[in-house]
Each structure stands twice: as structure tokens, then as C-alpha cells.
Amino acid sequence: MQTVHVQGRAWERLAVALLLCAFFGICAAVAVTALQAAPSPLALLPLAIALGLSPMLARHLPRELDGLLRAHPVLSLLWLALAALTVARIAGVALFMADPLQPQLSAIWYDPFYVNHSCFSSYWKASELASAGAANIYDGAHYAGNEGRFKLDEYLYPPPFLILPQLAASLGAGFVAMRAAWFAVDAALVMAIMLAVCAWIGGAAGRRAALLLPAAWLALPTLITMQTGNFQLAAIALAMLAMLLFQRGRDEAGGAVMALALFKIFPGVLCAYLLFCKRWRALAWSIAFSLLYAALAYAMLGAQPFRDFVGYEMPRIASGEVWSWMQLEGLEAVVAINYSVPALVLKLKLFGVDGLEYRHLAAVALLWSVVVVALAWLAARRASACSRLELAAVWLGLLGLAAVRSPFVPDDYALFPALWLWCLLAAGQVRAAAHRFLRSAAFAVLWLAFAIVMPIGLVQPQHLPLLLAVSTASQLLALAFWLWPVLRRPAAQGSANTTASASPAAA
Template identity: 35%
Template sequence: MSAQSAAFRSSLNAGSALMAAFVAGLLAPLLVVLLVLLGAPFGASAPVGAVAFGLLFFFLVPRVPKEWVSYLRGKSRVAFVLLALASFLVVVAMGRLGVFMYDPNLKQFSLTPKIEFMVKHTCLSGYVSAAVLAEQGKENIFNLSNYKSHELDALLPTVEPLERDYYAYPPQFLLLPKAMLSLSRDFFTLRAGWYVLYAAAALLSMWVVASWVGGREGAVLAALIPVVWLSLPTLVNVQLGNIHLLVFGLCLGGMIAFDRKRHALGGAMLAFAILAKIFPGVLGIYLLVQRRWKAAFWTAGFGVVYTVLAFLVVGEKPFVDYFTSAVPRISSGELFDFVWTFTPGILVNYSPFGVPFKLQLVGVQFADPLAVSRAIIAVYSLGVLVLAVAVSHRLYKREVAGEDGSRFRLTQLVVWLALMSLSSFRSPFAPWTYCAVGGVWLFAAYAPFVRSGAKHLVPFILGWFIISIYGPPIVGPMVAFTLVAQTVLYVSGFWIAWKVSSPSTAPEALPVASVQQG
């Protein structure tokens, strides 16, 4: 302990204290929620959380990388204070959210207490309900009406005062909710536990990614973690519990594991991410184009393992229903018919598929909007495929030529994020509530490439802001706002991936990195 104390004293400074306090401030409340979940009274759990914060701070301060501390030391006082404020706001928001996640009746602690959807929606309810239906082996888990059926209320987990979500994922993903059901059959216990696991895993993934990038580039990413957390798409993901954010973490963890020659771990992570959300399959194209045969083999192998295991656990019916019922209706958009019949669903949908239906809300008519939507998504998908092949080949040539270092690792990260973000919008229904988080993370990763000067910084910050919020609750202005935000997400994804993958990309420091503390 004396060695730890000496390390703490020698490492303690404003930068290390800020990063350590942010991480400890997120993890300590999660411990309180976990203790209450296990039956400890809140009055006893809160002091334990306070002690945990102190201990975490004590042990984390010496472990903040020196490059991160150096970068933060070089910030102006104004920038440092703003970053500290963002960290504080995230900790407060997560602390409040923990109360709501433990007790859904305390909706005043949710992110947006006055928005009914945000208060009542929980993606986990669909995951768990589908796993329960699969256990029975009778119902089609991809029949969305089953999740609103009064006849099945006695069978499905009780979720009131929340609303039950539906299930539209591959059968292999059921392994996760089945594992959760083996721990508890009480939905609210699972919901609180899922919140703890989700937030901790998301934070860990961001820390690991910044550490892997390393150097000054990794320091910029680390400094922006509180900003990424403060964005609404991140916080909304955490509250709703959609697996989307964790899928990004799994994908990046898998790709980093491949880079470190830990192919089995990488394959296990990436395969589950692909089978959970499908869109990470774009990274499979990346691996094949780059001739990373071992990584591709391990990913495919774990995909087979998960499939066989799911078949044994949930049976044949979910697979039959998935390929005969769900896949055709997902491809056509028919599974998500509310995308063109329900105005809030039309507005929140950031998929190119939904553009014609948004235009119809403001008077633009189409003889067959579904045909137009399918044509748009086909062209968009082809564009993403071509981009994936092109940028993967570019990076392969650069790596073969011997390029390495933190700058190149950041370039790889940016390309991975861009491809995943763009691919996530290929679904006929890609709601802003969780899909925009890929764009938020992409902007953070691209920040070290941004040139100095208002003409570069202003569009960058404005674009980041537009995708991080949701527009006014009036149909006309909302249609315009969401179309602009979608355009920012698509154009920035294509442009950033193409730009950073270019062999001629010159190293350009983030302008704030050169601002010395005054």
C-alpha cells in the first residue's frame, strides 16, 4: 500500500484527477445500484458507494496514461473547465438514471420525464420476452402482435409500468437473454442488472479503444469520452438498454484483439456482434479484403459455434420462423410497417428507407413510396459495399508498406466506425434513439484529424451537435431537421472514411492540442 500511496502522490495532478474522478464517478453509483439489487438497503449502500469512489480514485490516478495527462495539461483553462463540466454532468445524469433504472415508477429521474416513449420504452423487455416465448416453442417470436397480446400476458414477464418491446434480431442473439433468465425471472431485477453491466462495459470499451490507439491521438479520444457520454444518443442507448452501443464496443474490441494477434478472442467478440445486429458484417468484408484469413476464420468459426449452441438452447422453431417469416419481411420493410403508418415512427427513422415517407408528411407524393424506398436502400447498400472494399484495400496497402503507430491505428478506428455507422442505417428502421451513436463516436475519433481554423472547426462542431440532438416536436420542422441530420450522418461517414484512408492524408493535429494553458 505504501508503494500505491507513493504512486498516487507522484501522479496526482489536474489531468489524472479529472480522468480518474470521471471513471470512479460512473462506476461507484453502479455499485450502489448493484448492492440495492442484491438486497442491501439504500442507506447502507450509499456510504459503500462513497467509499468505492474514493478507493477507485486512489487506484486509478496512477494508472491514467502519461500521454493523456500531458494532453490535458496542454489545454487552456477554459477548455479544461468545460471538459470537467461535461464529466460532472455525465456523472450526475448517470447517478439520477440509476435511480430510475432500479425503480421505473420514479420517472422524474429518467433522462426526459415528460416524454412518454422515453419513460416507458425498454428494449430489454423485447429480448427477455422473446426468450420466454422461445422456451414454449409454440409462438412465432417475430410476430410483433404477440408482444401486445393479452392472451400471452400471463406467460410473458411483467413489465408494467413500462411497455413491452418486440423482438427483431437473429435467433442466436437469444443466447444473451436466455443467460439472463437463468439468473432471474424478474424483469426489473434483470433491467437494473443490465443497466449496471451495460454502462460499465460501454465505459470499459471506450477506455480500451483510447488506450489501444495510444499517443497523442489516444489522449484526444480519452479526453472526449465525457463528451461522447454527454451526447443524447449515448445516454438514450444506456437508458433504453438497446444492445446497439455494446455491439460497437464488441466490434472494436474484436478488431483490436485481431490487431494484437488474439484471434480467438477477436472472433468470439465480432461473431456475436454480427449475429446480434447483422450490420457489423461489414467488418467481415474488411477482414477478407485485407486478407486477414485467420481473423475471418475465427469469426466464422465462432459464428457456427453460436448458431449450434442457440439451436440446442432455443430449438428449431426460432430459426425456421426467422428465415421464412422475419428475413423476407425485414428486407421488404413489412416487419416495420409503422415506418410508413405511424408519424412518430416515420420521424425518428434515420434509415434512407424512410426518406420518401418523411417527404410525404410535408406534401411530396409518390405513386409507390415503398418501391422508391427499396430502390433508395439498394443504392445506399451498394454504396456502402463499394466504400468498404475501397477503404479496406487502401488501408491494406498502407499497412503492407509498413505504416504503423498511433496515427495509423486512429485511421483504422475511424474507418471501422464509419463503416459500422453507415451499415447500421441499412435497416428499413434505424431510429435516431440508438443508431446515431455510431456517428457521435465517429466524430470523436475523427477530431484529431480536424484542421485548425473556424472554417474547419465550425462545420465539424455543428455537424456533431446536429446528430447529437433531436429536433422540434412539430412535424414540418422535424422533417427538415431529421433529413438534415441524416444527410450529415451519411455524407460525413462516406467522406471521413474516404479521406482518412487516403495514402496522402497528412498528419494534422487537433487545433486545441496546440493551445497552451494560460
Template identity: 35%
Template sequence: MSARSAAFRSSLSAGSALMAGFISGLLAPLLVVLLVLVGVPFGAALPVGLAALALLFFVLVPRVPAPWVEYLRGKSRTAFVLLTLASVLVVVAMARLGVFMLDPNLKQYSLTPKVEFMVKHTCLSGYMSAAVMAEQGKENLFDLSLYKSHEMDAVLPHVEPLERDYYAYPPQFLLLPKLMLTMSRDFFALRAGWYVLYAAAALVAMLLVASWVGGREGAVLGALTPVVWISLPTLVNVQLGNIHLLVYGLCLGAMISFQKRRHALGGAMLAFAILAKIFPGVLGIYLLVQRKWKAALWTTGFGVLYTVGAFLVFGEKPFVDYLTSAVPRISSGELFDFVWNFTPAILVNYSPFGVPFKLQLVGVEFSDPLAVARAIIAVYSLLVVALAVAVAHRLYKRETGGEEGSRFRLTQLVVWLALLSLSSFRSPFAPWTYCAVGGVWLFAAYVPFLRSGAKHLVPFVLGWVVISLYGPPIVGPMVAFTLVAQTVLYVTGFWIAVKVSTPARAPEPLPASVGPAALG
């Protein structure tokens, strides 16, 4: 213990204390939730959580990577104070959320107690309800009216005072909620457990990604983890429980595994991510262009394995319903027809598909807004595919040319994040509440590439704020705000991917008149 104490004292600094405090402060409330979930009274779980916080802080301080500490040591006092404030706010928000996850009636502990949607919405309710219906094998999982039907209340999990969400994912994703149902049929116990797993996995994913990048670039990304968390898209993802943020973690973990030649692990993660959300399929294009055949084959193999597993567990009906009912209606936007007549849903939709419907709110008329929306999303999709091919080819040439190191690893990470963020908006309905998280993470990853000076820093910070917050609750200004935010997400995604993937120009050789020969 004396050796550990000495290591703690020698490693303790403002930077190591900040990072260790943030990590332990975020994980300790999760432990309290977990203890209460297994039956420990809250009054007993709380002191255990505080003790765990102190112990984890003691253990983590010597383990904060030296480059991270060095980077934080070089920051100005103002920047360090702001980063500390962000860390404290995240810890407080997560501790409060833990209370709300244990008791949904205590809505005052949610992120936004006065916003009815945020208080009552839970994506997990849709996952679990679909898994229950799939078990019975009678209903069309993609008939959204079933999720609001009083006749189904006796069959589906009880979720009041929350509201039941619907299911619009591929059948293979049902393997996850099915696994959860084998652990418990109590929705609120599963909700609290999902919160613990979700938050811990998201934090670990961010820290591991920063560690993989390494060097000063990884230090910057690691130190900015609290900034990624303080954004509303990250916290909202955690509260609502949408799989979206974890899909990013799976995708990045998969791509890093492929870089380490752990193809089976990478294939298992990427295949599930694609079958959960579809949009990560853009990384499949990336792999093919880069001629990473083993990675593509392992991903395909696990995709087949998950499909066979879901077929054996649930039968053919979910697949038939998905292909004949869901896919055509998702592509056309008809599955989300309730969205196009509901102003709050139109405003929160950050997909290019929703632009005509937003413009109609401020007086721009379209004879057929759905036709316009389909044309817009078709062009957007082609641009994303073209971008994926172009940047994958560029990075392939750089990698086969021998380029490596933390700077290049960060370049790869930024490109992956940009492609994922852009492709996530391909869905006709891509709510800001969780889809903007890719842009938030992308901005943080791009910081080491950012040029110094106010003319570069100020627009960058303003862009981050615009995508991290939600606008005024007035239709006209809100339409303008969201259109600006969408434009920021699209333009920066394309621009950053192109910029970082472009090889640095080699210095031109000196003219012979000023070269070594002339000096002789």
C-alpha cells in the first residue's frame, strides 16, 4: 500500500486529478444505481458509492496517461477552469439522472423536467415491446399503431408513467432486447440496468479510442472527453437509451480492431452495428475501397450469423414483415407519416429529408413535399457514398505509403466519425436528440488539427454550440436555427473529411542556385 501511496502522491497534479475525478465521478453514481437495482437500500448504497469514488480516484490518478497530464498542464487557467466546470456539471447531471432512472416518477431529476417528451420518452420501451411481440410471432412489429394500442397493453411490458416507443430496426437487433428479457421481465429494472451499461460503455469507448490514437493528439481527445459529455446530444442519448451512441462505440472499436488485425472481433462489432442502425454500412464501403478483404469477410460472416440466430429465435415473420412492410415505407418516408404532420417532430428532424417540411412551416409551399424530400435525400446519399470512396482511397494510399503515428491514427478516426455522422442523417427521420452526437464527437476529434488564432477558434466553438444545443421554442426562429445547425453538421462533416484525408504536400526541392552545390 505504501508503494501505491507513493505512486499516488508522485502522480497527483491538477491534470491527473481532473481526469481521475471526472471518470470516478461519472462511474460512482452508476454503481449506486446498480446496487439499488439488486436490492440494496439507497441509504446504504450511497455511502458505498462515495467510498468507491474515493478508491477509484486513488487508483486512477497514477494511471492517467502522462501525455494527457502534460497537455492539461499547458492549458491556460481559464481553459482549465472551464474544463473542470464541464466535468463537474457532467457528474452532477449523471448523478441526478441515476435517481430518475431508478424512479421515473421523479421527473425533476431528468435533464429537462419541463419538457414532456424528455420526461416520458424511452427508446428501450420500443426495443423491449418489439422483442415481446416477436416472441409471440403474431403481430407485425412495424405496425406502429400497435405500440399505442390499448389492446396490446396486457401483452407488452408496463411502461407507465413513461410512454411506449415504437420499433423501426432490422429483426437481427432484436437479439439484444431478447437477451435482456432473459434476465428480467421488469421493464423498469431493465431500464436502470441499461442506463448503467450504456453510460459505462460510452465512457470506456471514448477513453479507449483516445488511448488508441496516442501521442499529443490522443491526449487532446482524451482531455476533451468531458466536453463531449457536457453536450446535450450525448446526455440525451444516455437518458433516452437510444442505441445510437453505443453504435458509434461499436463502429470505432471495430475499425480499430481491424487496424490491429483482430478481424474476428472487429467483424463481430461492425456487423451488429450495421444490423442495428444500417447507417454504419458506409464503413463497409470504406473497407472495400481500402481492400481490407478479411475485415469485410469477417463482418459479412458475423452478419450472416446474427441473421441465422435471429431467424432461429424469432422465426421468419419479423423478416418478412421487415422486407415487405418496413423497408419500402422507411425508404419512402411513409413509415414516419405521423412526423410530417407534427410540428415538434418536424423541427427536431435533422435529416435532409425533412427540409421541405420545415420550409412549409415558414410559408414555402410544395405541391408534393415528399417527392422533393426523396430527391434531396437521393442526392445527399450519393454525395456521402462518393465521399466515402474518395477519402477511403486517399487514406489507403497514405497507409500503404508507410504513413503511421498518432497524427495519422487521428486522421483515420476523424474520417470514420465524419462518415458515420453524415450517413446517420440518411434516415428520413434523424432526430437531433441523438443523431447530432456524431458531430459533437467529430468536433472534439478535429481539435488537434485546428489552427490557432481567434479567426479559426471562434467559428469552431460557435459551430459546436449550435449543434450541441437546441433552439428557441418559437416556430419561425426554430426553423432557422435547426436549418443552420443541419448545415453546420453537413458542411463540416464533408469539409473535415476531405481536409484531413488530403495528403500533406511534400516540401518542394530548392532550386540548384540556392542548393548545397551553390553553397559550395
């Protein structure tokens, strides 16, 4: 009888394992489909294998999950419904990635802009241009056309980033196939790192954070950014993975991962954090691998992309010319959904504040850079007193604050670090705390504020005031939310879960 009772309590772990295996199995199925000349039943084999492995995975999940259905039946059933819906939504987007002729499966199927938008198109086109030895891969004239249904985006990244699409192109498949494969790798990588962060946090807080992850994946910013293929989510996840490796004393591996994240530039805020923590080896390995990737890109692509970047693109970035299109009449809706701190200048102008011009963006960007570096210094000073949950929250807060330093950060990928941070901070709430209902309600409202992406393809001029008000309120909430873990004093000082940032052995 005792054996039957124990086996019965394992159903919770099996359910979690099935959903996890379904998620990664869907990613694998999309990757297999992308690498085939045509869809076939073989693509379902990875999903079937993944689901078949779920009982094995269930045995390795925390035993604390056992009995949750009996102890908390309503919450358990709600979680199962949320997680199942998340997997279903991921499956729908995955099908759209495998077949762009199924727009009804898009994350926002009713918005023509997102249905026909692909950030990956810029990576793909720039990689093709660089391989062909084209003059100036940063010239916007190269990106005037389309890749199938998708309008080409302009390429704005440093040359070393092209290593990644070059590796994708080496598989010999076309744009549609590589768009799907990019999605599969991106989604699996980000989810795996999010789970790794929860495992590193450990304890009840780590388990709660892991169980809250479906809320981050069901939200539109995560789904849309995965669909469009922007590297932003992967950069944030890779930066977090690098910090975990540094905490474990694996500075060489952490440096290799951090250098990949630095393709997006803004994760450099964590390099400033490492500097202030006096983590010299971690910082040195990050710099060393950044130079190595640059040398590899130089060997693969030659000198021309580097000359184009230094001589053409960097002056345009410094002067703000790259973002000058935000001044154009008719693009007010795009300005409204811009979560960049410098772009608040343009938002205030739309609100009717006089005396503000586009030229003020550079001054605000410089000021915000100073603020973010100062916050990194403050976080480094307090790091030794932080619990693992608090450290992870601080890193995410710094990444979110640094990411919005760019003049243009649309709501879809701007809000992902807020959603991930929401999972950590919600998990850290003491269940027996006073005003528990009010705290839960506040976190529910915050999730709603971060989970919505405005359908700008449907915005009419009369909708602009409402769009501007809603997006600005959400932006300010996100800024406050990222500042919260960075500015608050560590609450877990002296606890068993405390780990000194300056001492990898403690992790």
C-alpha cells in the first residue's frame, strides 16, 4: 500500500515532465522540419522521442512536487491549464515558423505588421552580402526588398555577430528553413537557461520560479520576439548563463558565453558589474573571447565588413542618423511603442511638451549610460550579501535597464527581461506574508502590464493617444520593476542561500 501511495504522488512530476518534454520536442521537430527538403512524418519523431523520455525526466524532478495536486488542487489545475496553453501557443508559432503560409498561427495573427516581420531577415541578408563580398553591408539600399512574405530589416549589429548566421547558412538550407531552425535553437536555448537559473537558485524559491516560467512564455513579448527571430532574448539568456558560470568558478566557459551575449552590446553592463566586483579573471576571459570572435569573423568575412562598420555605421550610430526615421510623419505609433529611455524625449513631445527635439536623444542616452553604470557599481557593492535569488534578479534588472539605453527598443523584446524578472520576484514572495492577497493582485496587474504587445499594424490616428498612454505607463512600470531589485537592500543577508559574488567557491 505504501508503494502505491508513493507512485500515486509522482503524477505531478510526470505532468511537469510531459510538458517540458513537449516544449523541447516541439523545438526539435521544427529543427528537423527545417533541415528537410519537404515536410514529412519524420519531423514528429523528435517529439515522440521527447515525450517517451518524460517518465525518465520525472524521476529526476524535485520530489517536493509530489502531493501538490492534493494539497493545492485549484492552484495545481490552474497551473496545468496555463502550462498546457503555453505549450499549445508555442506549437502554433512553431508551425508558422515551419510554414510561413500559415499566418493564422502567428503569435498575433490579426496584425499584418508582425505576421510579415522578421528580424532574422536582416541577419540572413547581411550574411549573404558579406559572403559575396558586397560593398557596405550596412547600406540600407541592400535591404529594400523582401524575403518571401517578409520585408527585409536593415542590419545594425557589429560584424562578429555574423558568425551565427554564417553557421546557419553553412547547413545549405534557404531563408525559410533557417528562419525555422533559428527559432528552434533560440527557444530551446532560452528555456534551458531559464530553467538552469531556477536550478541554481534552488530551494523552494527556485522551484516556484520554475513553475512560474509558463507565465513568461505565454506573454506576447516572448512569443513575438521568438517568432521574429530577434537575438535580444538569446543575448539576455546567454548573459545570465555566463554569470552562473562565473559564480561556479568556470571563468573560461563564462567568458566564452558572455562574449556571445556581447554581440548585442548592452550585456556589457554585466562586464561593468564584474569590474566593480573585482572579478578580473571573468572579465579578462570575456574580453579575450570577444577578440577571438572578432578574429574569427575577420577570417571568415574579410576586412570589408569591419571597415564598413567603423567608417560608415559607427558614425551614423554616434550621430543618431540610424534612428532618424523616428522623426518621420506617420510613424508616431512606432514612437509610442518604443520603450527606450532616450525616446522618452519623443514621447513627451507627442504628449505636447514644448522645447524637446530629436537632438536631445543623444544627451539623454549619455545620461542614462552613466546612471546604469552607477547602478552596476551599487549592485556590485551589495553583491556579497545577496541570496542567489536576489543576485539573479539584480542581473536581470541591470540587463533590462541597459537594454533600453538604445534609441529604439520596441515593446515586443523590451519587456522580456521584465517578464523573466517577474517570475523570480513573484517566486521570492513569502507565502505567509501579511496582505498576501494584495501582493498577489499587484503581481497579476504587473504581469498584464508586461504581457501585452500593441498591434501597431492596426493603429489608426485616433488610437494614438490611448496607445501612447498605455505604452508609456507600461514602460515606466518596467523601469521601476528593473530598478527595484537593484536599489533595494538584500533581504537574505546571513541566510544559508547567501553567496558572495566575489567568491566563486561560495556558489
